[in-house]
Structures are given as structure tokens and as C-alpha cells.
Amino acid sequence: MLNSLEPSATMTDEELESYRDRFAAHLSQTVPGRKELVVSAADACTLRSADGRVYLDMTSGIAVANVGHSRPEVVEAVQRQMSRYAHVNVYGRFVIPEQVEMAERLSRAAGGELSTAYLTSSGAESTECALKLARKYTGRPKFVAMERAYHGRTFGALSVSWREQWRAPFEPLLPEVEFVPFDDLEAAAAAIDERTAAVIVEPIQGEGGIRVPSDGFLPGLRELCDRSGALLICDEVQGGMGRAGAWFSHQLWGVQPDIVTCAKAVGGGLPLGAVLARPEVFQTFLEPALSHLTTMGGNPVACAAGIAAFDVIEREGLVDRSARVGEYLRERLESVRGQFPDLLTDIRGRGLWCAFELSVPAQQVADAMQERGVLVGSVLNSEGTIRVTPPLVITPAEIDVFIGVLRTVLGRLA
Template sequence: MEKERVIEETIEKYEKYINPAVARLFRFMGLSTIEQHASGVIITDSNGKDYIDCLGGYGVFSLGHRHPRVVEAVKAQVDRMPMSSKVLFNKPMADLAELMAKITPGDLQYSFFGNSGTEAVEGALKLAKVHTGRSKIVSTVNSFHGKTLGALSATGRDLFRDPFQPLLSGFAHVPFGDEAAIAECIDADTAAVIVEPIQGEGGIIVPSDEYLPALRELCDRHGALLICDEVQTGLGRTGRMFACDHYGVVPDIITTAKALGGGVMPIGAFTARPQIFEEYVTSPFLHTSTFGGNPLACSAAIETIKVIYEENLIEKAETKGRYFMERLQKIADSFPGVIQEVRGKGLMIGVELTKEGIGGLLMSELINKGVLVAYTLNNPKVIRIEPPLIIEEATIDQVISAFAYAVEQAYEMLEDL
């Protein structure tokens, strides 16, 4: 009885102090329970039920939950100095910046650290404007770059943008994957083109192999910067350290967050070429953050990067992702009336359904079977699968079994209509 009372009180607090609509949605999806404990790929609720986490905090838990090395690094830093004085040198931030220069493509060198992906995008947009002296930013339809005013101006979905109009001026949106549309839009006033190498919230949309190289060439021709938003795709998720590595493209600025904190601390960053960073060198207080680059978050990020390499998580993402998609494709072949397409790279996978309403049923059935997924924000027809990169084939097989059952239930429902 005590357990049920705590659950009900928590839901009531959501309704009264957080957002009643969120509470209703959770109840509708059969999530009337409290997350209690997590380890590796498993989340356990207050009733003792285990869930395989195939959502991964929208890309946060690439190392799984509570990776022991990252937890230990943070605990050790707590005992030394959790937050920076901001007036003395900060060794964890310096060490992390050096690592970022080593792991990012090409000659990217200088990093600025914030607390989230949207902050990373804000900083990148500001840097592009101050470096070029131009005001126009080209983005793509159905992109997602964050929800603060600057990042939201770049985000390509009217549902999120319209309630806050007028947003920042000078932003143009063109279809994703269409280099001709970019070519028509980019001009002498363009400061930057910002793009996700693979659209995440847009529905796990993978462009042609020629797309990103074409954007690189267009930006070079017009003197504009190329910003690759790798907040969701970066740090091994797609089977490369960064998704732009698939295409051999070096952006002028790259943004990271989500997985950078190892699922233990929030941290975001943008990393730029030296010549792009010159204005911030001349005026180092043009862009600052009170909590950005704090020792706790930087210690977590340093250990995260080490774990990614030492546990071969990039290679695992590629091989496990291929295995996962092959198994999902077999289900799709058996139920073409339910699944339209399976796509993705590495362990960034999208399953597009034939009808939007199927998504809620699939999610509900999967949750009942102990598998956590969600649909992408900009396309409710696409179920997103982004498990920790540490997931094993035996666990993938469990997910596939649950997914096959859920799809069969959806098929029978459609047959009855």
C-alpha cells in the first residue's frame, strides 16, 4: 500500500506542480509508475519491473546507465572541487578541450562548454555570425536544434515555432537532403548552414552520401560556415565517432551534448576551427556560461570519451546496429501493412509506420513487454530506437521478440478496422 501511495502522490504532484498534460500522457501510455533504479541497459520501476531502455534518454545513455567508470570519475571530482571558481585555471576543462580537439574531425581545435545541446547550438550560431559579419542562417525543414529562441529559430518545425513568433530574423528553411534547395537559398548574406548529418527528431532521415560533401562545397564557394549539429548523432551513435565522418566532411563548427556526459552529468559543447574562433579570442567574454565547463561535467565527459574508445563502442554501434536493423527488416517484410520502412546508421534507428495512430499502440504494447521506446518529435509515425551502445545481441533478441508481438497486435487491430 505504501508503494501505491508514493506513486499516486508523485503523479498528483506532476499534475499540480509540473504539467497535468504530461501526467495524462504517461497514464495513457501505461506508465503509471516511478523510475527507481537503472544500470546498464535496464531501468527498474518502483514495482520492481525491468525495462530494456531502447530510447536511451534520446541519445544520452550511450554508455548505459550509471557506467561505473564515469560515476567514479564524478565521485572523485566531488571530493576535490565540484564547481569552478571561474578565476583560476580549470584542469578538467583544459583536459576535455584537448580531447575534443583530438576526436573531432580535421582541424577543429577550440571548444566552449555549456550545459545542453541547445546551448551548444546557440553558441555556434553566435560564433558564425560574429566571425562572418553576416546575419542569414540556412537550416532545414523538420530539423531539431533546440527550443531556446535562437536554436528554435533554426529548428524546422512550425508546431514548436509558431507559438513564439516572431522569432529571430534571418533564418531560412529548405528541404533536408536537397542540395539544390540549399544552393538556391545560400547567398552572400549567409553566415552559416546548420544541419544534422542525420535528422533525429525529423524521423531518423539519412541523406544520400553526396549531400554533406555538397553542402561543404557550397559553403566554401559562398564564404559561409558549415555547422554540423551532432548533439544526437555524435560520440559513436552512428558507428563513427561523428556522423559527418561517414562522409569525410570537416565542418567549421560541430556541436555536441547528450552522450558527452556519459549519462551521469549534463554537458554540451561547440568546437570550431582556430580561424573561426578568432573573435572569441579577441573578446573572450563575448560568450560565457556560469556553469559551463564545470569540473564535475568535464570529468564525466573525459571518462566518457575514454570508455567509448577503450570499450570499442563505435565498432559495437556499427555491428549491433546492423544486426538490429536486419532483424527489424524481417519483421517489416512480414508486416508491410504496419511498417513502411526501417532505416538508420549504427544504433540510431527509425521504424516508420504506415499510419500515425499505430505508434501509440506499438509503444503501449512494448512498454507492457518491458521495452522503452518513443516516436520522434517531428514525425509521430517513426518509432525511434536508440539503445545504449553497450547492448548485447541477446538483449536485442528480447527487444525483437517484443517488437514482433507488438507489430502483430497492430496488424490485427488494422485488420479489424
């Protein structure tokens, strides 16, 4: 396999078993089962386990490692910042240059009037901030969200996430949330009214199965929001930082949201997110002062990592590369579908944000591919879907390795 990691063990069998046992004993789990893979190192598009096996990572840690694992520029930026200071009061008292540099880059990438950023630590925290901001700015109580949507697991984010299985145990959640089918403007028009604070949408649904809408959907939502006075929130937590072949996936349709949420790849591997909006929208958090706060959002070390990652994407043209190499990835997947049409039934995506649909359980295929040295993932709200989100630096040769393993696995199933 193509990689920059040597396939050598870093732990004995006894040490491996000890970590597995201690992991089960002391780390709370929401997914049952014993963990087999103990991570030792990761570099570029590869990951090494402590028993010496090397894997091609086609997940990027769920669309986080867009510039690749352990990117040298990011590592150096983190080391430099740690030697200066790791954390100070990040909101309310001091000017932190790393925050300014990060916010300016995000605003430049977003374009238009989205010139102000509120920095967070995660996607769910960004969602919470966006929902509060929309409610306070409009004075309205209602949200419209999409079926198959996923925006996080905190109370507000869970309220606008679709799957009843995960919402029901924690109800009552936020009132007045209405779900409509994704890519259905008629249903959206019926739901958006004078009580709607915001429509929240993933321009391309992530956990819903990497579902790309028809070309009129996002512009139509923009028009419906303008007509009703509701805000349009675009969730770019997975779709940002070049993943879909644009800095943010909503830009593929030329739409300007009122609020954008992002995280995952923003921090170059460290926890960092942001909410972007017009200055007058954020002004509402000053009335009263301290209407919204964070302790760790915009942490200087995470910002330093994010600045370095952003600059790599910009300098190396990884946004355009994502679109170009993504086309090659889908072409290769189409060749597999031609060979196994009964097993691989659909292919979706933009850029290096891709999914394929199976007629067999997705986890079965993901497990078989992992046994053969390739990491892929399933999604939360679309059974039978395999997600493919490699680092944006992946090479065509590495894609060919992935395709070869997929052919082998489907061939055995056939």
C-alpha cells in the same frame, strides 16, 4: 528479460500515488497526461520502476546513456570529483584540468582543424553559441536550415528548428532564416548567398525521423559553403559519441565542418555539451572580451563524467561496435518488416541510431511495447516513426528481446 536489476518494488502503492500527485502539482508540464512510470533505478540497458517492473531501455534517455546507465567508471569519476570540488568559476579566471582533458578528447575525436572547444551544459546552449559565433565571425545575418530540423527550444535554436507549430507562438524569432528540404542540394544552392552566415544541418536528422542523406549531400553542402563564404555547422547533439558508428556522424561522409555542436552523450549522463571550431573562428569572441559566457558549462563534475564515458567508448571500441551491432539490429528489423509489411513500412539509420516507420500511430505501438517491458520513443518531426537508440553496450540477445516484443505488438495489431 536480460538485466542486472532485480524486479522488486521500492515503494508502496501509496508512495507511488503520492509522487505522481506531487509531480503533477509542482512540476511544470508541456506534455499532458498523468505519468505512470516512477523511476527507481537504471543499470546498463535496463531501467526499474518503483513498483518493481524492469524495462529494456531502447532509448538511452534520448541518446544520452551511450555507455549504459550507471556505468561504474562514470560513477566513480563523479564521486572522486565531488570529493575534490564540484564547481568553481568555470570561465575567465582559472585553469580547470577536467575541462582541458575533456576538450582534448573531443578535439581528438573530431580531428582536422577542430582543435578548440567551448563547453556548455546542453544541446540548445551549444546551438546558441554556434549561431552567435557564425554571425560574429562572418558579419552576416542569414542562416539556412533544413526542413524537419530540430536544434533546440531556446530563441536562437528554435529559429533554425523547422516545425511551425512550435515556432509560431514565440515569433518574432531570428530574422533571415530560410528552410530548404533536407538532402536537396539544388534548393540549398538557391538559398545560400553572400548574406548567409552559416548553414546548420544534422548530418543524419534526429527528430526528423533518423533520416540519412544521399552520399553527395554533405560534401555538396561543404562545397556550397566554401563557394559563398558561409560556415557549415554540423549538429551532432544526437549523432555524436559513436551513436552512428563514427565518433561524429558527419565523419561517415569525410566532411570537415567549420563548427560542430554536441551534447547529450558527451557527459556520460550528466549535463555537458560543447562547440568545436578552428581557433581563429573562436578568436572572434575576444573582440570585445566576454562576448560569450556560461556559468555551468564545463562544470568539473560533468567533465569528469564525460572523460570517464569517453574513455570507456575508446577503450571498449564502442564506435566500431555501434556500427557492427547496428547492422544486426537492422537485419532483425527487416525480418519483422517481412512478416508485417503493411504495418512496418520503412527502416532507416546508421550504427545504433535507428528508426522504423509505421502505418499506425507510433505512440500506440510505443505504449504497447512499454506495457510489455520495452521502452522505445517517437520523434518530434516525423509522425509514425519509432526511434531506437539503445546504449552502445547493448547485446544481440537484448536486441532479440526487443524484436520479440515488437513482433508480439504488431501481431496483435495485425
